Amino acid sequence: MTDASMTDLSYPGAPEAGLKDYFALLKPRVMSLVVFTALVGLVVAPVPVNPFIGFVAILCIAVGGGASGALNMWWDADIDAIMRRTKSRPIPSGKTTPGDALALGLALSGFSVVVLFLAAGPLAAGLLAFTIFFYAVIYTMWLKRSTPQNIVIGGAAGAFPPMIGWAAATGDIALESVLMFALTFMWTPPHFWALALFVKSDYGDAGVPMLTETHGRRSTRRHILAYTLLLLPVALGLGFTSIGGPIYLAIAVVLNLQFLGGAWKLLRRDEAQAEADGYAAEKKVFKISLGYLFLHFGALLIEAALRPWGGSWQILSGLVGA
Amino acid sequence: MRVEHELHHRRRGRNLGVGLLLVGFVALMFGLTVVKTLSLGNIVELERFDHVARPQLVPQEEAPAQ
Numbered sequence: 001m002t003d004a005s006m007t008d009l010s011y012p013g014a015p016e017a018g019l020k021d022y023f024a025l026l027k028p029r030v031m032s033l034v035v036f037t038a039l040v041g042l043v044v045a046p047v048p049v050n051p052f053i054g055f056v057a058i059l060c061i062a063v064g065g066g067a068s069g070a071l072n073m074w075w076d077a078d079i080d081a082i083m084r085r086t087k088s089r090p091i092p093s094g095k096t097t098p099g100d101a102l103a104l105g106l107a108l109s110g111f112s113v114v115v116l117f118l119a120a121g122p123l124a125a126g127l128l129a130f131t132i133f134f135y136a137v138i139y140t141m142w143l144k145r146s147t148p149q150n151i152v153i154g155g156a157a158g159a160f161p162p163m164i165g166w167a168a169a170t171g172d173i174a175l176e177s178v179l180m181f182a183l184t185f186m187w188t189p190p191h192f193w194a195l196a197l198f199v200k201s202d203y204g205d206a207g208v209p210m211l212t213e214t215h216g217r218r219s220t221r222r223h224i225l226a227y228t229l230l231l232l233p234v235a236l237g238l239g240f241t242s243i244g245g246p247i248y249l250a251i252a253v254v255l256n257l258q259f260l261g262g263a264w265k266l267l268r269r270d271e272a273q274a275e276a277d278g279y280a281a282e283k284k285v286f287k288i289s290l291g292y293l294f295l296h297f298g299a300l301l302i303e304a305a306l307r308p309w310g311g312s313w314q315i316l317s318g319l320v321g322a
Numbered sequence: 323m324r325v326e327h328e329l330h331h332r333r334r335g336r337n338l339g340v341g342l343l344l345v346g347f348v349a350l351m352f353g354l355t356v357v358k359t360l361s362l363g364n365i366v367e368l369e370r371f372d373h374v375a376r377p378q379l380v381p382q383e384e385a386p387a388q
Contacts, residue, residue, distance in 0.1 A: 016332050016333065016336070017336075018335060018336055019335065019336055050357055050361065052354070052357045053354075056350060056353075056354060059350075115354075118354060119354055
């Protein structure tokens with residue numbers, strides 16, 4: 001075999017895929033959320049983890065998330081080429097081939113699951129393998145193009161990382177890790193649907209059913225409120241578990257009241273009102289949702305950081321008693 | 323004198339990147355091995371992985387009577 005036979009782009013002057021193009025296949029922006037929530041899951045777990053094992057676990061979760069992103073881009077190359085938001089991705093822009101994305105996705109999936117198994121055990125590795133399978137097969141191949149609830153289903157894949165982080169530390173699944181999963185899972189639909197209300201999407205042209213187009217904007221507003229209501233007990237409930245505390249609860253109460261208030265306002269508006277003020281309320285709810293998840297997980301980190309001093313409940317009772 | 327194919331020039335950055343990733347992978351596996359080994363309660367336990375019967379690993383009460 002010659003060098004020239006290895007790729008159809010190997011003639012002089014042809015665009016050559018660089019490392020950054022392969023890195024773009026891993027959806028780095030999604031990876032950053034995965035890394036943060038997985039790190040929180042690992043740090044707040046009651047079992048101390050060797051820092052190097054923790055680093056390897058987070059790396060594997062990030063790489064596994066990236067691998068599922070590459071598999072998603074391989075499968076969705078046809079619709080990515082149609083939509084404005086996605087047509088500059090490496091495959092539709094001609095920087096890499098679909099075969100490259102498939103090979104990278106499969107190789108990194110295998111790498112991340114096997115190394116996580118060696119570093120953190122079978123439960124964490126099994127959960128990561130299931131997450132990759134869920135996102136690449138159940139969401140991307142099966143349900144994304146067939147149901148307007150695709151955002152809800154896709155959200156489950158994004159919700160697993162804190163649970164994997166927890167499993168890497170404890171080797172177990174607990175109420176706390178399930179609630180961290182539920183928090184991200186319930187947050188995803190109102191977050192994306194708020195965005196869908198004010199961004200002109202071309203999902204319809206690509207044949208992807210989005211709630212705003214299949215059921216209308218009125219129904220989308222109702223769905224946003226419903227999920228925000230479902231999110232409330234999950235977010236507050238987490239505050240009463242072993243990883244919560246008064247700081248988390250105070251932050252959660254403020255954020256959930258804000259989010260719920262915004263969702264209620266969205267329900268009471270119609271399209272004419274929204275267009276009149278340039279979708280100001282919709283944009284505000286989306287902005288609230290961006291900070292919502294980050295601040296909840298950040299609050300859990302603060303609670304974990306206070307644990308060496310007896311935890312925030314004890315610190316608070318000490319301050320009240322003083 | 324060996325003339326290098328121009329393809330190697332064009333792919334230099336990518337090849338260097340792949341090389342660094344491989345070095346990183348080796349470092350990762352080495353570090354993991356060191357940490358896992360040091361975390362064993364008794365370092366003698368490591369010998370259990372080489373599939374060689376060693377009398378000193380058999381607990382005293384289970385050792386066959388001489």
